[in-house]
Amino acid sequence: MNNLPVQWMAEQSQRGRHLCLILDSTAVPGIHQALLHQLTHEHYRSVYRETAVAALSVGGPFIFSIDSLNPSSLNELLEGQTRDWGWLASIENHSIAILVKHWRERLLIGKRPQQALYRFHDNRVLARALAHLPESAYPEYLGPVISACFWQGEQWATVDNPASGEYPVPDAAQWLATPAPVNQERAILLVNVGQYLLAEHSEDLARLPEALSPRAWLIAQLDLAQRWGWQTPEQLHFLVVERLRETHTPGIKNWEPRPEEHAQAHFERLRGERFPEVKTWR
Known part of the structure; x- marks a missing residue:
């Protein structure tokens, strides 16, 4: 198994933090289903559920509490052919509901009928945003996330949030001004428009x-x-x-x-x- 995410998970656990997996269920459907069977209901949340896009909740992003999992259970994710499946986060104990609330509030971009979904669960979106945001903007973006571990195209990376907590969505969210590579922007647009058409x-x-x-x-x-x-x-x-x-x-x-x-x-x-x-x- 890759050393960096394993070391990161061990360090976060030693500091008494709670480990979460933010998963794109469509990227690795087999692993998604396996986790649903391994974990009880209180250990995972569908982010789209109880939102305006609840119709997409089955295939949308999930947040899993993974403290009870053996790290070897994540081998397929960390060593698989695709690593663009989401990312890992550490939060305060028993605050998974706060994490879900945080991303639900940042989920929809724009106003109807031109709304789009922000793909916070895509590690490429996360990596691009963190690369362009000043560290002072991390708290409003990451919210209750204390530390994150993610694949950024060629290697694993980690980032720490200097002031984790609950924050309202700012009027001008800096992460929405992050430039996207043309091919990646196209892929994200394809997903967002497809999900909109499926829902509406x-x-x-x-x-x-x-x-x-x-x-x-x-x-x-x-x-x-x-x-x-x-x-x-x-x-x-x-x-x-x-x-x-x-x-x-x-x-x-x-x-x-x-x-x-x-x-x-x-x-x-x-x-x-x-x-x-x-x-x-x-």
């Missing part, structure tokens, strides 16, 4: 042709958005929702941009065709 437009998704997977369809729409230069949440929301609706109820006659038509004018023209009662005021 599941009936329309079910109407897609059997030969076309929802993922393949969504990738094609994001490719289209990139080609057209549609980047804002409003533009992406209109594109995926309306094109999904049009797979069974045609509406807009021609989606392609006109010659020399820039991205915003293209968007406003199509929106005006779909919703003629909506006027754009300048």
Whole structure:
């Protein structure tokens, strides 16, 4: 087993801290199910449960209390082919509910209907945020997490929170301004939009042709958005929702941009065709 996470877990336990596993259940479904069978209900929480995205709770992130587990039980996670499954955290004893509350409050980004899910459970998102945040911003971001251990692409890393505790979400959350690599940003966008459609437009998704997977369809729409230069949440929301609706109820006659038509004018023209009662005021 890798030495750094094992050493980190031993040190945190020696200091009387409680060990938690923040797990992306879709990344390692077999391990997720195994932990659900090994641990009793009081030792894990579904973060999406009791939130606006409760419909996604079965496949969403889970937080497991792992103090009772033998470290060898985590061998497959720490030594497996994929290490992008989540991260480890230490907290004060009996404060797992506080940790869940902390991330639930930071879960949704933006306002309806352009909301997105913040993938706090993705170690790549965590590593990128911590790399760009000043240490003074760690407490508001990590909250009750005293220390974290995570894979950051090529090696394991740890970070300590200088003032762990309960904090309200700031008006301008610095971690949301963290730049993302283009390929990673695309992957996160794919997951977020897919989860939104599953929660809000599941009936329309079910109407897609059997030969076309929802993922393949969504990738094609994001490719289209990139080609057209549609980047804002409003533009992406209109594109995926309306094109999904049009797979069974045609509406807009021609989606392609006109010659020399820039991205915003293209968007406003199509929106005006779909919703003629909506006027754009300048």
